[in-house]
Amino acid sequence: xxxxxxxxxxxxxxxxxxRHIEEIRRDLLDMARCYGYELVMPPLIEHLESLLSGTGQxxxxxxxxxxxxxxxxxxxxxxxxxxxxxRIDAHLLNRAGVTRLCYCGPVVHTRPSGPHATxxxxxxxxxxxxxxxxxxxxxxxxxxxxxxxxxxxxxxxxDLADARIVQAVLQGVQLPAAEMAxxxxxxxxxxxxxxxxxxxxxxxxxxxxxxxxxxxxxxVRVLDEAEARLPxxxxxxxxxxxxxxxxxxxxxAIASFDLADLRGYAYxxxxxxxxxxxxxxxxxxxxxxxxxxxxxxxxxxxAVGFSLDIKAVAAVAVELPLRAAIRSPWAEGxxxxxxIAALRRQGETVVCVLPGHESExxxxxxxxxxxxxxxxxVVKAV
Amino acid sequence: xxxxxxxxxxxxxxxxxxRHIEEIRRDLLDMARCYGYELVMPPLIEHLESLLSGTGQxxxxxxxxxxxxxxxxxxxxxxxxxxxxxRIDAHLLNRAGVTRLCYCGPVVHTRPSGPHATxxxxxxxxxxxxxxxxxxxxxxxxxxxxxxxxxxxxxxxxDLADARIVQAVLQGVQLPAAEMAxxxxxxxxxxxxxxxxxxxxxxxxxxxxxxxxxxxxxxVRVLDEAEARLPxxxxxxxxxxxxxxxxxxxxxAIASFDLADLRGYAYxxxxxxxxxxxxxxxxxxxxxxxxxxxxxxxxxxxAVGFSLDIKAVAAVAVELPLRAAIRSPWAEGxxxxxxIAALRRQGETVVCVLPGHESExxxxxxxxxxxxxxxxxVVKAV
Numbered sequence: 001x002x003x004x005x006x007x008x009x010x011x012x013x014x015x016x017x018x019r020h021i022e023e024i025r026r027d028l029l030d031m032a033r034c035y036g037y038e039l040v041m042p043p044l045i046e047h048l049e050s051l052l053s054g055t056g057q058x059x060x061x062x063x064x065x066x067x068x069x070x071x072x073x074x075x076x077x078x079x080x081x082x083x084x085x086x087r088i089d090a091h092l093l094n095r096a097g098v099t100r101l102c103y104c105g106p107v108v109h110t111r112p113s114g115p116h117a118t119x120x121x122x123x124x125x126x127x128x129x130x131x132x133x134x135x136x137x138x139x140x141x142x143x144x145x146x147x148x149x150x151x152x153x154x155x156x157x158x159d160l161a162d163a164r165i166v167q168a169v170l171q172g173v174q175l176p177a178a179e180m181a182x183x184x185x186x187x188x189x190x191x192x193x194x195x196x197x198x199x200x201x202x203x204x205x206x207x208x209x210x211x212x213x214x215x216x217x218x219x220v221r222v223l224d225e226a227e228a229r230l231p232x233x234x235x236x237x238x239x240x241x242x243x244x245x246x247x248x249x250x251x252x253a254i255a256s257f258d259l260a261d262l263r264g265y266a267y268x269x270x271x272x273x274x275x276x277x278x279x280x281x282x283x284x285x286x287x288x289x290x291x292x293x294x295x296x297x298x299x300x301x302x303a304v305g306f307s308l309d310i311k312a313v314a315a316v317a318v319e320l321p322l323r324a325a326i327r328s329p330w331a332e333g334x335x336x337x338x339x340i341a342a343l344r345r346q347g348e349t350v351v352c353v354l355p356g357h358e359s360e361x362x363x364x365x366x367x368x369x370x371x372x373x374x375x376x377x378v379v380k381a382v
Numbered sequence: 383x384x385x386x387x388x389x390x391x392x393x394x395x396x397x398x399x400x401r402h403i404e405e406i407r408r409d410l411l412d413m414a415r416c417y418g419y420e421l422v423m424p425p426l427i428e429h430l431e432s433l434l435s436g437t438g439q440x441x442x443x444x445x446x447x448x449x450x451x452x453x454x455x456x457x458x459x460x461x462x463x464x465x466x467x468x469r470i471d472a473h474l475l476n477r478a479g480v481t482r483l484c485y486c487g488p489v490v491h492t493r494p495s496g497p498h499a500t501x502x503x504x505x506x507x508x509x510x511x512x513x514x515x516x517x518x519x520x521x522x523x524x525x526x527x528x529x530x531x532x533x534x535x536x537x538x539x540x541d542l543a544d545a546r547i548v549q550a551v552l553q554g555v556q557l558p559a560a561e562m563a564x565x566x567x568x569x570x571x572x573x574x575x576x577x578x579x580x581x582x583x584x585x586x587x588x589x590x591x592x593x594x595x596x597x598x599x600x601x602v603r604v605l606d607e608a609e610a611r612l613p614x615x616x617x618x619x620x621x622x623x624x625x626x627x628x629x630x631x632x633x634x635a636i637a638s639f640d641l642a643d644l645r646g647y648a649y650x651x652x653x654x655x656x657x658x659x660x661x662x663x664x665x666x667x668x669x670x671x672x673x674x675x676x677x678x679x680x681x682x683x684x685a686v687g688f689s690l691d692i693k694a695v696a697a698v699a700v701e702l703p704l705r706a707a708i709r710s711p712w713a714e715g716x717x718x719x720x721x722i723a724a725l726r727r728q729g730e731t732v733v734c735v736l737p738g739h740e741s742e743x744x745x746x747x748x749x750x751x752x753x754x755x756x757x758x759x760v761v762k763a764v
Contacts, residue, residue, distance in 0.1 A: 004432055004473045006425065008452050012470055013423035015483075022411065022421055029404065034726035036707060036733030036746050039404055041395035043388065043502050044426070044459075044488055045446075050386055064427075064448050066459070069492050070390050077426075077448070077459065088394055091386045097742030100733075101397075105488070106426055110451050120425050131736045135712050139734065142719075146726075251719060325418060330517050337524075337633060344416035344528075351418030351482075352521065354513045360479030364418050 009112040009119040013311075015363070019322075021122065021314045025104060027150040028124045028310065032102035035143050037126050040101050042084035044077060051076040054292070055083050056267075062109045077108050081123050082307065089129045090299035098136075102126040104310070114282065118311055125287075125307030132302045134242055137271050137289055138249050144275060144285045144306040145253055151310075152318040153277045153284065158253055160246060161261040162239035163268040163288070169213060169231070172206040173199060183210075188262050190214040205231055217258040220247055226259055242271050273306075279316040284308055324367035325349035326379055329358075339370060339377035391494040391501040395693075397745070401704075403504065403696045407486060409532040410506045410692065414484035417525050419508045422483050424466035426459060433458040436674075437465050438649075444491045459490045463505050464689065471511045472681035480518075484508040486692070496664065500693055507669075507689030514684045516624055519653050519671055520631050526667045526688040527635055530657060533692075534700040535666065539658045540635055542628060543643040544621035545650035545670070551595060551613070554588040555581060565592075570644050572596040587613055599640040602629055608641055624653050655688075661698040666690055706749035707731035708761055711740075721752060721759035 006012065013021060029039065045066060052060050062079040078084060081103050089099050104124040112119050126143055128136045141158075148156050166187065175183060179198060186194040192214050199207040212229045216222050223244050230236050247255040255273075263274070263286070272288025287306020328340055328350050340350045351364050368379050388394065395403060411421065427448060434442050444461040460466060463485050471481050486506040494501050508525055510518045523540075530538050548569065557565060561580060568576035574596050581589040594611045598604050605626050612618050629637040645656070645668070654670025669688020710722055710732050722732045733746050750761050 004469050005429070006432075007427065007429060007450050007455070007457060010425045010427060012425065012466075012474055014470070014474060015420035015422060018421040018423045021423065026408065030729075031726075034729070034731050036731055038397035038745060039400040040397060041400045041403065043392045043394065044490055045389065045392060045502070047387070047389060050388075066446050066448065068389050073389070075389060084394075087386050088396070092394055092396060095745070098736055098739050099745070108426055120427070131739065133737060135734075135736050139736075146723075249719075251716060334633060337631075341528075344413075347412075347416070349416050349418055352517075354480055354517050354521075355515060357480050357513065363420060363477070363481070 007119075009117065011118065016319075016322075017314065020317070020319050021310055023320060024151040024310050024314055024317060025122070025124070027152075028147050029102065029104055031147050031150045032126050032143065035100070035126075035139070035146075037100040037102035037128075037143075040085060040088050040103055041105065042078070042081055042088060042103065044106070045075045046078065046084065048074040048076045050087060051078060051083060053083065055080070059083075062111065064108060064110055079107050079109050080307075081105065081107060081125060082127070082305065085125070085127050085305075086129075086303065089127070089301065089303075094299075095130070098128065098130040100126070100128050116281065118309075121309035122311050123307055124310050125305060127303060127305035129301045129303050131304075132291075134245055134271075136302070136304045137242070138246055140287055140304045140306055141246060141250070141273055144273070144287055144308070145250070147308070148275060148277070148285060148313065151313050152320075153313060153316060154318065155278050156253070156284075157276045158250065158255045159261065159274045159276065159283070160243050160255050160257050160271065161259060161273070162243055162271045164235045164239040164270060165226075165230070165259050166213070166262060168233045168235040168239075169206060169209045173202050184262055187214065187260050190260060213260040216260065217256070219254075219256055220244070222257040222259065223247075230259075239271070246271060270304075277316050280312060282312070284313055284316070322365055323349070325351050325362070325364040326368045326370055327362065327366040327382070328352050328370040330355050336370075336372075336377055343370070343379070389501075391499065393500065398701075398704075399696065402699070402701050403692055405702060406533040406692050406696055406699060407504070407506070409534075410529050411484065411486055413529050413532045414508050414525065417482070417508075417521070417528075419482040419484035419510075419525075422467060422470050422485055423487065424460070424463055424470060424485065426488070427457045428460065428466065430456040430458045432469060433460060433465065435465065437462070441465075444493065446490060446492055461489050461491050462689075463487065463489060463507060464509070464687065467507070467509050467687075468511075468685065471509070471683065471685075476681075477512070480510065480512040482508070482510050498663065500691075503691035504693050505689055506692050507687060509685060509687035511683045511685050513686075514673075516627055516653075518684070518686045519624070520628055522669055522686045522688055523628060523632070523655055526655070526657060526669055526690075527632070529690070530659070530667060530695065533695050534702075535659045535695060535698060536700065537660050538635070538666075540632065540637045541643065541656045541658065541665070542625050542637050542639050542653065543641060543655070544625055544653045546617045546621040546652060547608075547612070547641050548595065548644060550615045550617040550621075551588060551591045553615075555584050566644055569596065569642050572642060595642040598642065599638070601636075601638055602626070604639040604641065605629075612641075621653070628653060652686075659698050662694060664694070666695055666698070704747055705731065707733050707744075707746040708750045708752055709744065709748040709764070710734050710752040712737050718752075718754075718759055725752070725761070 064077040066075045107123045109119045183198045195210045268288045269291045270289030274283035275285040285308040289304045446459040448457045489505045491501045565580045577592045650670045651673045652671030656665035657667040667690040671686045673684045
């Protein structure tokens with residue numbers, strides 16, 4: 001096998017895509033900063049128990065394991081930064097009030113999440129700890145939306161759901177774990193007949209609520225329907241009120257609802273959202289409330305957050321035009337070196353043509369060149 | 383053991399340091415871009431044989447090993463990006479002429495390189511392929527210097543050396559591998575008596591040259607002395623001429639020389655440099671010519687490059703003052719949300735005080751606040 005073949009679902013990012021990703025990275029970090037989110041950089045590797053505490057089997061399977069030669073202990077290569085940032089909030093910062101944190105870095109998965117997915121996403125995310133009210137949910141939702149807009153993603157659509165609805169409906173259902181998994185799959189697939197057969201021994205109200213759930217997706221009228229048709233449980237009523245409030249505060253962005261949406265079911269504890277854009281095969285950003293996230297680190301704080309993969313965002317975001325560069329000859333004199341340095345200080349890209357390479361193609365697009373006119377170095381259009 | 387204790391020599395980067403590192407990261411990438419270096423992003427994990435091809439045992443020991451669940455093959459977590467970028471030049475881009483590439487990302491080491499070293503440096507570097515002449519060496523040297531200056535490192539000193547000098551002097555020495563390693567250590571420690579005893583069976587000229595080498599460090603007069611005292615071998619003469627030329631083109635930066643400097647001995651093939659600054663326990667940036675670097679990928683191109691660890695640079699670089707933020711209350715109305723959005727579009731950081739958290743300490747320094755005056759939201763100094 002050739003030494004230069006990369007593993008499946010692992011790729012080099014080459015210049016034009018790398019530039020685009022770097023631009024988006026800066027736009028996202030700047031947006032989070034404008035919102036008052038402080039940047040943290042958790043490590044790539046950690047002890048396995050802190051990386052996986054309370055996160056469930058799915059993340060365990062996604063995480064590469066390493067032996068620490070210094071201690072003999074097992075470490076993991078992070079597959080998700082969210083638990084790391086919860087650890088930082090709980091222990092390193094340990095602030096009493098509201099804490100806003102953001103992060104950006106690569107994560108690595110043992111297996112790709114889809115046929116075209118990378119095993120090395122570049123994860124960007126933001127977390128707001130310490131506030132139970134919906135204002136925190138709204139801030140994270142708005143930040144996620146503004147982040148995608150800052151990355152020049154067009155035609156973003158927002159899907160809202162609430163983890164409490166499915167949880168409340170399923171409270172009456174007693175099923176073995178395997179059958180519960182099948183039920184979750186049927187809900188996700190909106191398979192009404194499978195749901196009916198799985199809940200044949202459950203109370204009629206539960207079975208009917210599940211049947212109703214799979215039809216409850218679409219625009220804001222879904223919330224009216226849900227109010228009329230779903231059981232009048234406090235958790236469901238709260239969830240519907242919260243979703244309506246969030247949707248009414250989106251300042252122009254149109255939200256749709258999918259009350260049977262189960263993604264992150266075990267993880268989220270309240271309202272959650274997914275954002276989509278044309279051309280992306282999966283959601284571009286996902287987030288919501290997960291108030292239990294810090295509990296394994298001894299600090300059960302309210303938490304809302306979101307994350308996205310910058311590589312996936314870059315694939316659908318509009319690319320800025322490449323700024324043209326200046327070509328310069330190579331010459332001994334300090335005057336040329338000073339002229340070049342002055343241009344670079346102004347932010348110009350100056351590419352020196354090294355002796356003997358005059359006829360080569362520019363990899364940077366050069367629309368000007370530095371030439372000597374009457375003993376002075378001047379910039380002229382090519 | 384607590385779930386939140388990190389492995390030794392692994393640390394979270396907390397907000398103020400993270401912001402500093404991110405600023406330096408941007409300054410370095412912008413500087414490389416001004417010089418015409420295109421950004422690439424090689425992956426964190428690769429097949430072991432491509433990651434370690436031709437790089438020697440030291441990098442092998444530094445590299446964490448992983449099993450690829452998709453193929454059963456061994457992969458490595460990169461400990462150095464340089465071989466990856468050489469692979470990209472050799473295979474993916476495969477250009478005939480000069481190629482300039484830069485990169486920035488984390489690398490992971492199985493063991494720390496020193497008592498206070500991190501096992502997760504943030505490596506930034508630049509590589510120039512395809513040009514044999516000294517102009518390439520000078521460009522990389524100048525870019526490294528400008529990069530450290532852009533990161534606000536003060537009082538940088540430059541050490542120049544040339545891998546060919548020690549190589550040429552040792553050409554006559556026949557020693558078993560273990561004794562050769564001892565000799566290298568004695569040279570590095572400038573231990574003249576150990577060198578004398580190790581070369582008692584070597585030609586007198588060689589033994590004398592090694593004795594001379596350990597005294598040849600200091601300012602540019604070292605080059606005159608070396609010309610007078612070292613054997614008149616073509617490789618040594620070339621190296622001295624090259625070092626003199628490079629030092630004379632540094633436009634004000636003062637270089638010193640250490641002709642017995644052995645670091646990267648097996649790796650470099652020509653002039654090499656290290657850059658130091660007060661407060662840093664080791665060199666901050668290292669680079670030079672390594673013309674063989676792409677040969678394992680089937681393309682033996684001339685190559686010059688350098689790299690540095692942004693975390694180490696941040697530890698000694700001058701930090702920019704934190705830009706003050708604007709504090710805002712939380713209120714229902716869309717007019718406040720629009721006022722905040724407008725300020726953020728101007729690049730301001732606006733931190734919303736969520737209901738009930740009015741008395742908390744700001745983590746961002748807020749020198750202004752947004753208040754309602756006669757129905758208008760206006761910014762006032764605190």
